[in-house]
Amino acid sequence: MNMEIKSRFPIFTEYPDLVYLDSAATTQKPDTVIAGITDFYQRGNANIHRGVYPLAAQATERFEGSRDKVQGFINAQKREEVLFTAGTTAGTNLVAQSFVLPRLEKGDNIVISAMEHHANLIPWQIVCEQTGAELRVIPMNTKGELDLGTYSSLLSNTTRMVALVHISNTLGTINPVEEMIQEAKKKGIPVLLDVAQSIAHYSIDVQALECDFIVFSGHKLFGPTGIGILYGKEEWLNQMNPYQYGGDMIRDVTFAKTTFAGLPNKFEAGTPNIAGAIGLGAAIDFLTSIDRVKALQDLKNVQSYAESSLLTLNGLKLIGTAKDRTAIFSFALNDIHPHDIATFLGEEKIATRAGHHCTQPIMDFFGLPATTRASFSIYNTTTDVDRLVQTLGEIQAFFS
Numbered sequence: 001m002n003m004e005i006k007s008r009f010p011i012f013t014e015y016p017d018l019v020y021l022d023s024a025a026t027t028q029k030p031d032t033v034i035a036g037i038t039d040f041y042q043r044g045n046a047n048i049h050r051g052v053y054p055l056a057a058q059a060t061e062r063f064e065g066s067r068d069k070v071q072g073f074i075n076a077q078k079r080e081e082v083l084f085t086a087g088t089t090a091g092t093n094l095v096a097q098s099f100v101l102p103r104l105e106k107g108d109n110i111v112i113s114a115m116e117h118h119a120n121l122i123p124w125q126i127v128c129e130q131t132g133a134e135l136r137v138i139p140m141n142t143k144g145e146l147d148l149g150t151y152s153s154l155l156s157n158t159t160r161m162v163a164l165v166h167i168s169n170t171l172g173t174i175n176p177v178e179e180m181i182q183e184a185k186k187k188g189i190p191v192l193l194d195v196a197q198s199i200a201h202y203s204i205d206v207q208a209l210e211c212d213f214i215v216f217s218g219h220k221l222f223g224p225t226g227i228g229i230l231y232g233k234e235e236w237l238n239q240m241n242p243y244q245y246g247g248d249m250i251r252d253v254t255f256a257k258t259t260f261a262g263l264p265n266k267f268e269a270g271t272p273n274i275a276g277a278i279g280l281g282a283a284i285d286f287l288t289s290i291d292r293v294k295a296l297q298d299l300k301n302v303q304s305y306a307e308s309s310l311l312t313l314n315g316l317k318l319i320g321t322a323k324d325r326t327a328i329f330s331f332a333l334n335d336i337h338p339h340d341i342a343t344f345l346g347e348e349k350i351a352t353r354a355g356h357h358c359t360q361p362i363m364d365f366f367g368l369p370a371t372t373r374a375s376f377s378i379y380n381t382t383t384d385v386d387r388l389v390q391t392l393g394e395i396q397a398f399f400s
């Protein structure tokens with residue numbers, strides 16, 4: 001049972017009946033994250049890097065302290081390799097425009113998978129359109145597993161980037177990214193990994209993975225919205241041009257010419273989300289303070305219980321049945337529209353999501369306009385599963 005962890009999330013004290021099954025969209029926030037953000041605005045607010053008065057120095061220290069925490073959390077070799085962004089989307093766009101675009105020519109290609117979130121699809125599609133390069137897509141089977149044989153054959157000496165999702169936010173598939181990164185490395189191809197859905201539950205070690213870039217959002221690992229991380233290998237980041245230009249990223253400015261600051265400032269133009277970075281640091285403190293191995297095991301137990309309980313409902317079809325999966329369940333229920341299902345569940349205080357989950361190509365693949373998605377996290381319990389399954393049964397009865 002995850003009751004001890006659940007008690008750390010004030011929203012569940014506020015709404016004791018809430019069954020929150022939308023953690024793939026955003027996670028709830030623990031007490032210390034909320035307190036960290038409030039404390040910053042109440043006792044620590046000042047802009048960073050510029051002021052010399054104590055409050056400004058403390059704000060800078062807390063902001064930069066969060067960078068150190070992220071560095072440790074993902075085992076980056078250097079703190080300069082850790083860039084604060086607005087989120088996963090900002091990270092993929094930055095890499096597409098500043099790293100890939102200048103290296104991409106007509107006849108080159110970029111490889112992504114059939115299950116990418118739009119945030120890891122459109123930025124690559126756009127740079128391909130800008131240059132006449134080809135977007136190659138690793139196909140998947142009807143379980144939602146990538147075809148690794150085809151993946152190998154898509155990689156060529158004109159592949160400029162492999163951009164891969166670790167865990168699909170729609171299908172729950174856990175992709176064998178270690179193996180896939182090695183395959184690309186053998187051919188000297190850089191890899192970007194979208195760990196938006198995995199970072200909260202799995203340990204991500206960028207050095208062990210040997211990936212060139214990773215992107216994630218603070219709000220999916222119990223931190224605030226509007227803050228995220230782009231990790232990039234120093235060698236690449238040094239070669240890249242800034243993505244945005246303005247304050248706090250320069251060395252010297254004249255009307256004739258501007259020279260840029262070193263890493264990481266070069267990529268952090270303007271006043272950043274200071275409270276967000278501090279909140280993300282608090283989220284990492286939270287995660288490192290709990291027994292993550294046990295939390296993951298508890299989540300897996302809830303996942304197995306959810307899967308077997310959902311499958312007791314005749315007419316429920318899981319969309320995504322890969323062998324290696326996480327606790328994200330997309331499903332169709334008879335021919336009831338997912339929006340009706342999610343609305344009905346919402347009235348019973350059960351939060352799920354209906355739609356294409358920013359993965360329209362997955363919907364096209366399965367021939368569906370939308371699915372209902374129940375996504376679980378470390379604060380969910382088997383009681384949540386029971387409430388979900390019981391209410392889905394009531395929905396079936398209502399619509400039959």
Ligand SMILES: Cc1ncc(COP(=O)(O)O)c(C=O)c1O
Nearest residue numbers: 087088089117119169196197217
């Ligand atoms: C796998 C994956 N990639 C990217 C994103 C985009 O994240 P954000 O909207 O925080 O930029 C999401 C969010 O749902 C996601 O699940």
